[in-house]
């Protein structure tokens with residue numbers, strides 16, 4: 442049985458060893474030009490003595506840049522002498538997608554964040570997911586997985602988390618989010634379908650935090666700043682690094698506003714294919730009934746644009762990405778202040 446579940450991804454990191462270890466994991470990928478070829482995935486482990494283990498991941502989706510910038514920078518510079526505990530850093534997990542600048546992997550056309558818990562003998566993305574779940578996660582106490590809205594949208598810089606059932610874990614996760622120090626932290630009611638990294642992390646009872654630090658297919662300057670500061674804040678919050686967490690916000694407020702996406706009414710969808718003109722930037726206050734945007738049919742001479750409205754009061758968390766949208770695309774997600782029922 443053991444050999445059947447063993448990962449095909451090879452690495453030589455000794456997770457118990459003190460100091461800095463940096464290497465490329467070797468994931469086999471047979472292709473026309475290299476039958477015995479591998480794909481190299483960067484990993485850095487920095488450990489000093491005993492203490493919690495924090496996992497920092499970026500590039501699970503290949504077109505999200507702020508996390509990989511922040512995590513690779515920390516991976517290059519973190520001195521083991523300055524920490525107590527262990528930090529596992531994988532700045533570009535889904536490297537084929539990162540190199541292709543795509544959300545989905547060009548190898549198997551899969552969204553890696555829908556492949557957990559993965560399969561060592563499955564497709565490339567399933568093999569990667571299985572490695573994270575079965576080899577990395579057993580070492581981990583806290584997981585911070587950095588995302589943005591990618592090409593498909595823009596997001597107000599934020600952390601996010603599930604409304605986990607265990608009240609103690611819920612509080613610890615919200616405290617960790619506040620320590621990360623993004624302007625917003627979005628708590629999701631309900632659970633996802635179980636195929637995300639977040640779900641895999643939660644199944645193991647590990648504290649899980651995600652981020653959305655921008656989008657629109659470009660690097661968000663503020664998103665990078667918040668990401669850089671946030672991962673160091675997490676190390677401070679969990680006692681791996683000395684110093685006070687810094688959570689000051691550009692608007693002068695001192696910390697993170699806890700939010701929620703209440704229900705399905707928080708989402709607005711494109712009613713057809715067209716060119717979508719949004720009415721607000723992410724982070725702006727919006728009201729139910731107001732226009733979220735207008736769907737233009739520039740190919741028709743006489744057709745009036747269709748108005749798409751918000752269905753909840755709140756703050757715009759996510760907005761549409763590409764100007765051209767298809768029927769059913771999400772064009773707005775509204776968040777509101779967190780309430781405990």
Ligand SMILES: [Zn+2]
Pocket residue numbers: 501502505588589590591
């Ligand atoms: Zn993502």
